[in-house]
Amino acid sequence: MKLTMRGCRGSIASPGPDTVRYGGNTTCLQIETAGGDTLIIDAGTGVRQLGLELMARPPVRCAIFITHTHWDHIQGLPFFAPLFVPGSEIRICGSFDPVYQKSLAEILSQQMQYCFFPVSDTELKGDIRYETLHEGQVVQYGSATVRNTVMSHPVFDYGYRIDADGRSLFFTGDFEPPVNIYDPDDEEFEDYAAGIAAQRTVLLEALRGVHTLVIDAQYTEDEYHAGKVGWGHGTYHSAIALAEEAAIPRVLLTHHDPARPDDALDAIIAALLAERAGRGGPEVIMAREGLCLEI
Amino acid sequence: MSADRQMLFEMVERMPTFSQSVVRILQLTATGDAEPRELVRLVEHDPILTLKVLKLVNSAYFGLGRQVSSIKQGVVYVGVNTIKHLAISVAAIGALPRHNAAGFDMDAFWTHSLVTGAAARLIAQRQGVPRNDAMAYFIAGLLHDIGQVVLAQGMPEQYRAVLQAEREKGGSIVAVERELLGTDHAETGSLLGAHWHLPAELVECIAHHHDVAGAGSEAPLVMAVFAANQVARFLDHPDSAVSRAEALPESVRNWLGLTLEQLVEALEGLPDELASARAFVQLPEAHA
Structure with a gap:
């Protein structure tokens, strides 16, 4: 199984001279199995270029898994060329939207309403099948098995685990390790802490045996504690800590802040590696667009 | 009374919450940084909000793997904004009259x-x-x-x-x-x-x-x-x-x-x- 990062940026695409090396496109992961199956997690702006490349070998068959429907995870979808081409077979999977009480198909078609986009979803020529997944639903796509886990984020968000070729990858989507909303002195503190611990247990179970963890690490510890608590994103250290706790040998840090230039990402990864030198634990990699790894 | 039962379900689906809660929710969420603790307290203290939140998160649509039995668990599980928006949408339906035609206090x-x-x-x-x-x-x-x-x-x-x-x-x-x-x-x-x-x-x-x-x-x-x-x-x-x-x-x-x-x-x-x-x-x- 091979992973290619097609977009690592969080929040909004951020092209420019300072984001050339790590890339400005928003979240998109491409997974190719040895059997030739193509899976995509999230359709941020990075999915546009991927679509063009896939079109070199028509007909395109792929499955797209959406972690959640915030813009930076779906905005490239209307520009995914295979959708427009007869003969494409595309399966799009994700959760129900609990706030708007709408299926994934309804939410995604909204961004193709005429006021937002010139082509409506009814005009797409590919064979597109939407599937709303319940938690824990196992999807078999060719040689790959995909399982979801509800992740901690202010809105409903699925992390996905893909198992294929005897290897295993997990992508968190947006993820902030849950924080106790109570003070230790509050009567409710323990009750809430027990809820957090229960969620952690479920997550660790989902991560058992995973070889590569791709995880939201948008902030430094300082940034996080200076006003970003509760925004739904993790830190470099919380990301590595989860990989360590789950005994995952490799962790890719992604969902880079749109305001973070390449040089800053270089400095951060250098500091992390220096801090971890000689300590063992997971291999830590700063995700960049185009990075291709054998899982 | 099966026809009435259906009517009751539909009625509760549209049932507003208490006027006090509506006021509090609108006050609390008027700014972007609603204090989660306050929000939880507010929902947990209102039987109709509690009922509706539990109904939603345990529904087949939501598709959760585990049953949610409290608001706090719901916040940890599905996110505070999900709970917040639900509370707002219930509040937006309007307020229960404090005195109703049944004379129920x-x-x-x-x-x-x-x-x-x-x-x-x-x-x-x-x-x-x-x-x-x-x-x-x-x-x-x-x-x-x-x-x-x-x-x-x-x-x-x-x-x-x-x-x-x-x-x-x-x-x-x-x-x-x-x-x-x-x-x-x-x-x-x-x-x-x-x-x-x-x-x-x-x-x-x-x-x-x-x-x-x-x-x-x-x-x-x-x-x-x-x-x-x-x-x-x-x-x-x-x-x-x-x-x-x-x-x-x-x-x-x-x-x-x-x-x-x-x-x-x-x-x-x-x-x-x-x-x-x-x-x-x-x-x-x-x-x-």
């Missing part, structure tokens, strides 16, 4: 629900229920009478007659409801809970909160809520719409090792809970 109902919830939690702690499970007792107490609101809103004319008959003749409200409506608020509340996939113990508790024997002997949640309900009635203001307390049946007395009067004495902190419930039910402006 909403403020008294709400105070009684909060006190029952608090008493059920105190009883759970006294009986050695683990702290993390005690929240389920609060919720069961909070929701035990929800069927009364459903009936009062859904069939106001008939329910007015029920309340009047209860006042004039005395006796159990359940018996009067059965006689005049062919159903009672315990059945109605539990039907709603089952229809909305609420946790089975909660549904059973709502169904049997007037009938401990019907729930079987191994149902501490039912016994706790039965006792809490009587404690709350014992403490309720005499002119509230809720009738006076019944003695505890033998099974509950044995479980607690106390009579109702002894239980009221034993639950330290209950007067504070009662005062706090009454304050919460005040309109926020008046309370601010």
Whole structure:
């Protein structure tokens, strides 16, 4: 199984001279199995270029898994060329939207309403099948098995685990390790802490045996504690800590802040590696667009 | 009354929440940085918001792998914004009139629900229920009478007659409801809970909160809520719409090792809970 990062940026695409090396496109992961199956997690702006490349070998068959429907995870979808081409077979999977009480198909078609986009979803020529997944639903796509886990984020968000070729990858989507909303002195503190611990247990179970963890690490510890608590994103250290706790040998840090230039990402990864030198634990990699790894 | 049952489900689907909650939610969410603790407290203290949040997160649409039995668990599981937006959307439906055509006193109902919830939690702690499970007792107490609101809103004319008959003749409200409506608020509340996939113990508790024997002997949640309900009635203001307390049946007395009067004495902190419930039910402006 091979992973290619097609977009690592969080929040909004951020092209420019300072984001050339790590890339400005928003979240998109491409997974190719040895059997030739193509899976995509999230359709941020990075999915546009991927679509063009896939079109070199028509007909395109792929499955797209959406972690959640915030813009930076779906905005490239209307520009995914295979959708427009007869003969494409595309399966799009994700959760129900609990706030708007709408299926994934309804939410995604909204961004193709005429006021937002010139082509409506009814005009797409590919064979597109939407599937709303319940938690824990196992999807078999060719040689790959995909399982979801509800992740901690202010809105409903699925992390996905893909198992294929005897290897295993997990992508968190947006993820902030849950924080106790109570003070230790509050009567409710323990009750809430027990809820957090229960969620952690479920997550660790989902991560058992995973070889590569791709995880939201948008902030430094300082940034996080200076006003970003509760925004739904993790830190470099919380990301590595989860990989360590789950005994995952490799962790890719992604969902880079749109305001973070390449040089800053270089400095951060250098500091992390220096801090971890000689300590063992997971291999830590700063995700960049185009990075291709054998899982 | 299957056609009526469907009507009741649909009515509750559109049922607004208490006017006090609407005001508080709109105040709290007027800025982007609503304090999660306040939001949780607000939802947890409103039976209709609690019911609707639990209904939503346990629905098949949501598709969760585990059942959610408290608001806090819901916040950890599905995110605080999900809960916040749900609360806003319930608030946006509007406010329940504080005085309705059935003559059902909403403020008294709400105070009684909060006190029952608090008493059920105190009883759970006294009986050695683990702290993390005690929240389920609060919720069961909070929701035990929800069927009364459903009936009062859904069939106001008939329910007015029920309340009047209860006042004039005395006796159990359940018996009067059965006689005049062919159903009672315990059945109605539990039907709603089952229809909305609420946790089975909660549904059973709502169904049997007037009938401990019907729930079987191994149902501490039912016994706790039965006792809490009587404690709350014992403490309720005499002119509230809720009738006076019944003695505890033998099974509950044995479980607690106390009579109702002894239980009221034993639950330290209950007067504070009662005062706090009454304050919460005040309109926020008046309370601010």
